[in-house]
Amino acid sequence: MPRRHTVLALVVAVCWAVNFVVIDIGLESFPPLLFAALRFGLIAFPAVFFVPRPDVRWLAVVAVGLFICVGQFGLLFVAMSTGLPAGLASVIAPLQPVFTIPLAAVALGERPSFRQVAGVSLAVAGIAVIAAGRARGVPFQAVALGIASAASWGCGNVVTRAAGTKRPFSLLVWSSVVAPVPLLGLSLIFEGSARWQSAAASIDVSGIAALGYVVVVSTFFGYGVWYRLMSRHAASTVAPYTLLVPVVGIATAWLVRGEHPTWGELVGSLVVLVGLALALGLVDAFAVRRRAAARATAPISY
Numbered sequence: 001m002p003r004r005h006t007v008l009a010l011v012v013a014v015c016w017a018v019n020f021v022v023i024d025i026g027l028e029s030f031p032p033l034l035f036a037a038l039r040f041g042l043i044a045f046p047a048v049f050f051v052p053r054p055d056v057r058w059l060a061v062v063a064v065g066l067f068i069c070v071g072q073f074g075l076l077f078v079a080m081s082t083g084l085p086a087g088l089a090s091v092i093a094p095l096q097p098v099f100t101i102p103l104a105a106v107a108l109g110e111r112p113s114f115r116q117v118a119g120v121s122l123a124v125a126g127i128a129v130i131a132a133g134r135a136r137g138v139p140f141q142a143v144a145l146g147i148a149s150a151a152s153w154g155c156g157n158v159v160t161r162a163a164g165t166k167r168p169f170s171l172l173v174w175s176s177v178v179a180p181v182p183l184l185g186l187s188l189i190f191e192g193s194a195r196w197q198s199a200a201a202s203i204d205v206s207g208i209a210a211l212g213y214v215v216v217v218s219t220f221f222g223y224g225v226w227y228r229l230m231s232r233h234a235a236s237t238v239a240p241y242t243l244l245v246p247v248v249g250i251a252t253a254w255l256v257r258g259e260h261p262t263w264g265e266l267v268g269s270l271v272v273l274v275g276l277a278l279a280l281g282l283v284d285a286f287a288v289r290r291r292a293a294a295r296a297t298a299p300i301s302y
């Protein structure tokens with residue numbers, strides 16, 4: 001990639017990593033389901049009036065909205081509000097390939113390679129190491145909800161693949177229209193109007209800034225740039241940058257929120273990163289690049 005695109009990919013990865021700490025801050029002002037509803041309400045309106053409609057069936061738009069907007073982020077916000085630390089959330093969230101690969105095999109008939117199966121298994125082992133290392137400090141329910149969030153993201157990925165959209169950003173914006181009503185309904189049932197009133201009365205600058213960040217920086221800037229890079233470069237070139245999210249996320253949570261990672265969490269995070277790199281083919285891509293570089297610099301014999 002050109003150096004400018006490399007810098008953009010790095011900036012997006014950092015923005016997404018910091019996003020977990022920002023969510024943690026926002027949850028101090030908003031109940032989780034209401035926070036998620038506000039996020040997608042502000043994404044959908046007024047952007048839906050300026051972004052062209054996606055080139056897929058409406059059923060696919062609704063399914064993506066339910067799996068990704070409601071399921072992924074609704075569960076993630078609830079998980080973090082019930083005790084999932086921001087740093088650990090940044091490790092669990094990228095686990096979506098663990099669910100995307102087997103779901104695609106069942107629903108779309110895609111056959112995973114041995115490398116993918118090995119990588120997924122290694123990533124699952126890493127999560128087990130993290131769970132063992134944080135068993136006394138993090139509620140099991142919070143970890144389970146975080147993993148369920150990644151699973152919902154995997155379902156959304158399979159629906160997106162099946163739909164075959166050529167306008168992923170349009171699908172992101174229009175699927176966001178689906179989310180506010182069910183999220184508000186769930187918030188009213190489980191959180192109650194009293195928490196809405198409390199949030200409205202106690203909202204401060206940090207809460208508004210957190211909401212602005214997840215809408216403008218994380219979504220519009222982050223996904224807008226990411227889809228642009230993915231459309232111009234091979235996925236194997238762009239995808240490796242997402243592996244920076246857990247690393248930067250843990251470091252940011254450590255510096256900003258005082259979350260001191262345990263050795264179990266650090267070792268488990270490393271195992272997850274290696275497993276995801278293997279599943280995504282990044283290890284093979286790196287080996288191919290090294291061989292190509294070695295051939296380019298090898299002396300020419302006559």
